[in-house]
Amino acid sequence: MTKQHRYLPTTQKDQEDMLAVIGVESINDLFSDIPMSTRATKEKAIDLPEPLSEYELTKHMKALAQQNKTAADYPFFLGAGTYDHFIPSVVNHVTLKSEFMTAYTPYQPEASQGELQALFEFQTMICELTGMDVSNSSLYDGFTSLGEACNLATAVTKKQTILLSGAIHPQAKEVVHTYAYGMEYKVEELGLKKDITDLQKLKASLTEDTAAVVVQYPNFFGSVEDLLEIKEMLKETKALLIVMANPLALAKLEAPGKLGADIVVGDMQPLGLSMSYGGPHCGYFTVKSQYMRKVPSRIVGETVDIEGKRGFVMTLQTREQHIRREKATSNMSSNQALNALASSVFMSAMGKAGVQEMAQQNIDKAHYLAQQLKESGITILNDSPFFNEFAIELSKPIAEINEALLEKGFIGGYDVSENLNKDQAMLVCATEKRTRKEMDAFVEALVEVNR
Amino acid sequence: MIEAQTKLIFEQSKPGRRAYSLPENDVESFDLSEQLPKHLTRKEAAELPEVSELQLMRHYTALANKNFGIETGFYPLGSCTMKYNPKINEDVARYEGFTAIHPLQDPATTQGALQLMYELQEDLKQVTGMDEICLQPAAGAQGEWAGLLVFKAYHQSKGEGDQRRKILVPDSAHGTNPASAAVAGYDVVEIKSSEKGTVGVEALKSALGPDTAGLMLTNPNTLGLFEVDIVEIAKIVHEAGGLLYYDGANANAILGKSTPGEMGFDVVHLNLHKSFSTPHGGGGPGSGPIGVKAALAPFLPNPRIEKQADQYSLNSNYPDSIGRVKGYFGNFGVNVRAYAYIRSMGAQGLQKVSEDAVLHANYLKARLANHYDTPFKQHCKHEFVLSGLRQKKQGVRTLDIAKRLLDYGFYAPTVYFPLIVEECIMIEPTDTEAKETLDEFADAMIAIAKEVEEQPELLHEAPTTKAVRRLDEVLAARKPKVVYQK
Numbered sequence: 001m002t003k004q005h006r007y008l009p010t011t012q013k014d015q016e017d018m019l020a021v022i023g024v025e026s027i028n029d030l031f032s033d034i035p036m037s038t039r040a041t042k043e044k045a046i047d048l049p050e051p052l053s054e055y056e057l058t059k060h061m062k063a064l065a066q067q068n069k070t071a072a073d074y075p076f077f078l079g080a081g082t083y084d085h086f087i088p089s090v091v092n093h094v095t096l097k098s099e100f101m102t103a104y105t106p107y108q109p110e111a112s113q114g115e116l117q118a119l120f121e122f123q124t125m126i127c128e129l130t131g132m133d134v135s136n137s138s139l140y141d142g143f144t145s146l147g148e149a150c151n152l153a154t155a156v157t158k159k160q161t162i163l164l165s166g167a168i169h170p171q172a173k174e175v176v177h178t179y180a181y182g183m184e185y186k187v188e189e190l191g192l193k194k195d196i197t198d199l200q201k202l203k204a205s206l207t208e209d210t211a212a213v214v215v216q217y218p219n220f221f222g223s224v225e226d227l228l229e230i231k232e233m234l235k236e237t238k239a240l241l242i243v244m245a246n247p248l249a250l251a252k253l254e255a256p257g258k259l260g261a262d263i264v265v266g267d268m269q270p271l272g273l274s275m276s277y278g279g280p281h282c283g284y285f286t287v288k289s290q291y292m293r294k295v296p297s298r299i300v301g302e303t304v305d306i307e308g309k310r311g312f313v314m315t316l317q318t319r320e321q322h323i324r325r326e327k328a329t330s331n332m333s334s335n336q337a338l339n340a341l342a343s344s345v346f347m348s349a350m351g352k353a354g355v356q357e358m359a360q361q362n363i364d365k366a367h368y369l370a371q372q373l374k375e376s377g378i379t380i381l382n383d384s385p386f387f388n389e390f391a392i393e394l395s396k397p398i399a400e401i402n403e404a405l406l407e408k409g410f411i412g413g414y415d416v417s418e419n420l421n422k423d424q425a426m427l428v429c430a431t432e433k434r435t436r437k438e439m440d441a442f443v444e445a446l447v448e449v450n451r
Numbered sequence: 452m453i454e455a456q457t458k459l460i461f462e463q464s465k466p467g468r469r470a471y472s473l474p475e476n477d478v479e480s481f482d483l484s485e486q487l488p489k490h491l492t493r494k495e496a497a498e499l500p501e502v503s504e505l506q507l508m509r510h511y512t513a514l515a516n517k518n519f520g521i522e523t524g525f526y527p528l529g530s531c532t533m534k535y536n537p538k539i540n541e542d543v544a545r546y547e548g549f550t551a552i553h554p555l556q557d558p559a560t561t562q563g564a565l566q567l568m569y570e571l572q573e574d575l576k577q578v579t580g581m582d583e584i585c586l587q588p589a590a591g592a593q594g595e596w597a598g599l600l601v602f603k604a605y606h607q608s609k610g611e612g613d614q615r616r617k618i619l620v621p622d623s624a625h626g627t628n629p630a631s632a633a634v635a636g637y638d639v640v641e642i643k644s645s646e647k648g649t650v651g652v653e654a655l656k657s658a659l660g661p662d663t664a665g666l667m668l669t670n671p672n673t674l675g676l677f678e679v680d681i682v683e684i685a686k687i688v689h690e691a692g693g694l695l696y697y698d699g700a701n702a703n704a705i706l707g708k709s710t711p712g713e714m715g716f717d718v719v720h721l722n723l724h725k726s727f728s729t730p731h732g733g734g735g736p737g738s739g740p741i742g743v744k745a746a747l748a749p750f751l752p753n754p755r756i757e758k759q760a761d762q763y764s765l766n767s768n769y770p771d772s773i774g775r776v777k778g779y780f781g782n783f784g785v786n787v788r789a790y791a792y793i794r795s796m797g798a799q800g801l802q803k804v805s806e807d808a809v810l811h812a813n814y815l816k817a818r819l820a821n822h823y824d825t826p827f828k829q830h831c832k833h834e835f836v837l838s839g840l841r842q843k844k845q846g847v848r849t850l851d852i853a854k855r856l857l858d859y860g861f862y863a864p865t866v867y868f869p870l871i872v873e874e875c876i877m878i879e880p881t882d883t884e885a886k887e888t889l890d891e892f893a894d895a896m897i898a899i900a901k902e903v904e905e906q907p908e909l910l911h912e913a914p915t916t917k918a919v920r921r922l923d924e925v926l927a928a929r930k931p932k933v934v935y936q937k
Contacts, residue, residue: 005800007535007728009885010807018814018886022830030809030830031708033677038713040802046577046707051797054539061791065548067563069556072547081778082553088471090504092545094511102520102536104528105734108853108863110917114457114518115733118511121460124935128497134933138735140589143778151634174775178752181773182600182635228490252483254493267778277564278554278779279589280736292931298734302935303927310456311919315927328630334590334724334739338732348460348500348507354471355499361476368478385486402557414555436477 006054069411071275075438077369079389079429080220080414081142081169082278083270085248086358086433088349091272095342105298105337109313110305116312119337120300122344129250129355130264131257132286137298138340139332142267143172145283146214146244147179148296148330149263152287153212153240154185155329156294161186161209165197167219168244170419176214185211192420195221195382195391203233210239212263217245217256221416221427222366222389223382224253231260247271247284249387251359263287271355272346273339282339292316296330361432362388365439369430372443378450381425389429391416394450398426404449410442456918457513460500461935470504517918518733519862525888529834529865529877530625530673532703532725537795540728540788549787554779558764565763568756568780571790572740578801579699579719580712581742585751587781591700594720594739595631595667597752600773601718601743602665602694603635604750608771611692615664619693621650623674623869625700628667637664644871648674648827652683659687665694670714671704671832673869673877675812685715694718694747702726703881704809704832707802717744723789726804730788738785752776807882808833811889815880818893822900826872833881839874847903849874851910855902858916859895 004011010018015027024030031039040046052060076084095101099114106112119137126135139145150162162180164173166189173189180187190205191198197215206213213234218224231241240262248270250256256264268282269275287295293316301315350358366388370380373392381391394401398415401424405412413428430439484492502510519526526533544550552561572584588594599618606615618632621642629639640658645651649672666688670678678684688695697711699721706726711719723729724737731737743751752775754767796804809832816825816835823837839849853863853876865877880889902909914920 005796005803007537007795007883008800008803008807009883010810014886015807015810018810022810022813022817024813024830027806027810030806030813030832033679033830034705034709035679035682035714037682038709038715040708040710040713044713046710046798046801048574048577048793048796048798048801051800052794054795057539057791057795058543060794061543061787062546062548064563064567065543065546067561067566068548068552069560070547070551071553072551076553078553078555080555082555084551084553086473090470090507093508094515096541097511097515098522098536099515099518099520100733101541101730102522102533103518103733104526104531104533104731107528107865108519108857109922110854110914110919111519111857111862112517112733113918114514114516117457117459117517118514119733120933120935123933124459124461125497125499127934128499140593140736140782141778144589144593144776171775171778174753175777178600178774178776181603182596184636224487224491226488226491228488250493251497252493253487254491255497259490274550274784275553276550277552277561277783278781279777280782280784281778282736292933299931299933301927302932303923305920305922307920309919311922313922313924313927315924315931315933317928328633331592331596331627331630331634333592333627334735334737336589336732336736337734338730339736341733345507345511348502348510349470349504350499351469351471351501352496352499353469353501354473356496357473360480361473363483364476364478364481367481367483385483387483399557403559406557406560411553411556411560432473435474439478 074409074411075434075442076411077413077428077442078411080427082275083429083431084275084433085270085431087272090349091342091345094345095338100341101338106314113311116300118341118344120302120312122340123300125344125347126284126286129247130286131255132264133289134292134295135284135286136295137300138335138337139283139285139297140336141279141281141283142244142265143175145265145285146172147175148285149242149265150176150179150212151183151329152263152294153242154183156291157211157238157240159209159211159238161188162211163205163213164189165215166190166192167197167221168214168216169220172244195223196225196384206237206239210237212240212242214242217243218249218387221382221391222386223384224387227256227259227261248359251355252363268343272343280336280339282336282343297332297335358432365430365432365434366390369439372439376443376447381420388431389427391420391425391427393422394424394426396424396450398424401449405445408445410445459935460502460510463506463510464501466501468501468503470502470507524860525884525892526862527864527878527880528862529879530700532879532881534728534881535883536728536730537792540791543791544784544787562763565756567790568786569758569763571786572756574793575721575740575742578706579742580710581719582745583748583751584740584742586740586786587752587777588739588741589777589782590735590737591720591722591739592627592631593776594741595627596635597776598696598718598720598741599632599635599637601747601750604771604773605747606664615662617662618664619658619666622871623672624667624669625673625698628698648676649678650684652680655684656687659691659693663691663693665696667696667698669698669701671701674827674836675831675834676827677832681714700725701833704805706805707798708805717747723785727789728792729785736782736785738782738789804882811880811884815878815889815893819896822897834877834879836872837876838872839876842903843874845903847907847910849876851913852899854913855899855910856895857914861892861895
């Protein structure tokens with residue numbers, strides 16, 4: 001008999017007592033229905049490292065963590081869809097509350113009002129930022145939200161082609177292709193005109209069969225696409241406008257809902273979620289009201305109890321898998337509720353003024369950095385106005401440059417040479433966390449290593 | 452007593468209040484609106500809350516007090532494995548070495564993260580008996596979908612893609628199974644369960660054919676029963692040219708006891724937020740890695756995490772891959788917690804997990820068998836179902852029993868699922884509950900059964916001790932109010 005494990009309360013005595021009530025002699029009797037040929041035996045037992053005590057575990061995990069170079073230690077100029085932003089302490093404190101953290105999906109609304117109200121508030125905040133009518137209570141991440149949006153668009157328009165802007169995140173493109181592989185519709189990519197979507201190509205590509213046009217706002221290269229102009233082009237068609245937007249940028253940019261977007265999706269990571277090596281982040285998903293009953297995953301709605309008191313429930317679930325399961329248009333079940341909560345806490349802490357101030361600082365820092373680079377003789381590749389990141393042209397391979405920058409104590413930008421069809425191009429980002437001093441030092445270092 | 456109504460945070464808002472501080476801007480301000488076309492500059496600010504920091508904390512504390520988590524009390528939600536979520540895992544997952552790294556950093560700067568993922572893959576190979584693992588899927592449903600796309604790519608590679616269009620799913624399956632098959636582009640064929648509650652081999656045989664892409668199976672199934680014919684099932688599905696998918700939602704019953712690989716499954720997903728103790732977060736984030744047998748490995752999502760000598764790297768050079776199902780490497784932060792759990796348990800610990808989970812379920816079932824209908828007599832695995840049929844005849848529904856349990860201080864079991872059991876009550880006690888808790892729950896269930904006979908109004912009116920009474924779900928769906936309006 002091994003030592004009693006700290007997570008497992010059942011003692012030898014408990015086991016004996018319970019087996020007696022069940023009416024079997026040994027624990028193995030409860031596993032006798034597993035066919036002998038598939039049973040684990042001593043010879044073919046699973047092989048895992050020996051268990052660690054709590055203290056040993058922290059040492060082991062710390063050793064792994066310390067092998068990673070982090071934004072806490074290096075001034076960070078990498079963005080490209082995931083950003084090094086400030087997160088107020090309250091976010092962590094609220095998400096650690098076990099009543100939120102350890103609960104399941106609120107199947108019993110009377111015992112889950114806290115979670116349900118928090119998600120209702122989340123939906124409201126997202127609709128405020130995007131200018132849309134209806135938001136769900138989160139999906140896995142921005143890219144899967146986009147995939148779900150494309151599925152929705154093909155389902156409601158009964159058209160079979162998605163047109164993707166050439167200026168959306170490369171991994172978003174990959175995810176959409178996978179969704180299309182599942183539901184068997186077509187995906188066409190539009191080219192670039194410098195740093196934005198090629199609108200002429202878009203116009204030429206629109207056909208009877210276009211279900212939706214997808215653009216990113218600001219786009220992958222940081223530039224702001226003209227959504228209104230794109231929407232105008234779609235007027236004569238049935239195609240929907242799907243926008244994947246950075247929610248922080250929406251504090252300063254016009255809400256896509258006001259510019260004609262039919263579906264707006266994106267990732268909440270910039271608003272209160274750590275980069276966490278790419279996940280868990282939190283997708284948001286919003287639509288105009290006519291598509292409300294087609295929205296994937298869970299929506300929280302307000303109602304009253306039998307005494308007339310306000311309360312909240314998961315609603316509009318007929319479109320989920322519970323009914324007509326084999327006809328589902330989405331299989332979403334788990335979402336990212338805890339991260340939606342984190343993001344709500346962030347938006348409540350920063351508030352109406354704070355998100356604007358933070359977004360403005362991103363604009364200020366990025367443009368300061370661009371100006372310094374320009375003055376040092378480095379070419380900025382963005383022709384259109386940009387938010388908090390932009391592409392620059394360099395004269396050495398980006399991997400080499402980043403390695404040299406690391407030696408000087410910086411995490412450099414993302415290699416977009418292929419995306420922009422340049423010999424050497426790097427996407428650099430400056431958030432509100434970057435100081436003038438860090439940026440000046442970065443420019444100096446970059447100029448040196450680019451020589 | 453809990454305060455009955457918590458104002459929405461918007462209702463507590465007052466212009467000018469704030470709960471944040473940012474450093475003073477140390478560079479020149481830049482007016483983007485001068486560059487943008489007029490219509491692209493935001494005109495009206497988003498109406499986000501304006502509260503102080505204490506107001507904010509009070510608000511979310513009030514909400515937390517109206518929510519039931521695992522640390523609040525016993526959470527016997529069937530098929531959800533609501534076990535203890537270790538605190539230390541929250542601490543280690545918050546190390547900056549894990550949270551402050553970017554997915555597009557040069558892999559040379561994230562060797563610790565890659566090593567962790569690589570080792571987790573190796574561990575999950577052991578647990579599942581599969582040859583390759585991919586950590587990318589964000590949750591069980593996404594794992595199912597990714598796994599079925601792997602089926603699709605495999606059949607296409609054999610030139611049978613157009614022919615094999617049907618996925619067989621038992622009528623006891625989780626709702627996501629048929630839905631995932633549908634969004635993978637498959638037609639779904641439902642297989643009726645036998646009287647014993649398991650897949651009927653004859654029913655399966657008659658559904659199998661040259662159009663079969665595969666069978667999705669949960670084992671033990673949602674009735675908590677082990678599919679005793681699994682070896683035969685695997686054989687006939689494979690003989691028909693189909694593949695077997697293992698829904699790992701119920702893997703907590705078999706850890707270290709058997710593996711889906713041994714049983715003959717070709718693709719597996721695990722819910723790390725169930726069997727491997729990561730918190731459910733009120734609905735997520737979870738993590739749903741998939742494992743496959745070697746023949747299916749070429750089709751796994753890109754990129755793969757690989758090891759050469761002592762270096763860990765990313766490899767997307769798999770041209771037959773179904774592509775990417777999600778951004779980056781999946782829910783890394785969740786995977787950190789699951790890894791910490793496996794390191795804390797070891798192989799013997801995981802085996803004990805399943806033994807205790809199964810012991811607890813059978814114990815509760817034995818204690819309740821005289822008071823509720825038990826449609827299936829054989830020993831269960833980690834969960835079991837009761838039927839509230841006897842109580843229904845006395846005018847009390849399973850829903851009423853669930854609501855009454857809330858008044859007794861427990862969360863409710865899963866109810867009305869699986870669909871094949873009338874007035875179903877599905878109970879999963881997990882490995883981390885003490886016998887005393889199980890007894891308290893059993894005593895409550897027995898007391899409720901008595902109330903059904905003597906004071907049914909207590910059940911009809913329940914719950915009376917929560918923040919709200921029963922809610923009007925019809926109103927919510929008929930006149931949807933899904934955002935706050937002033």
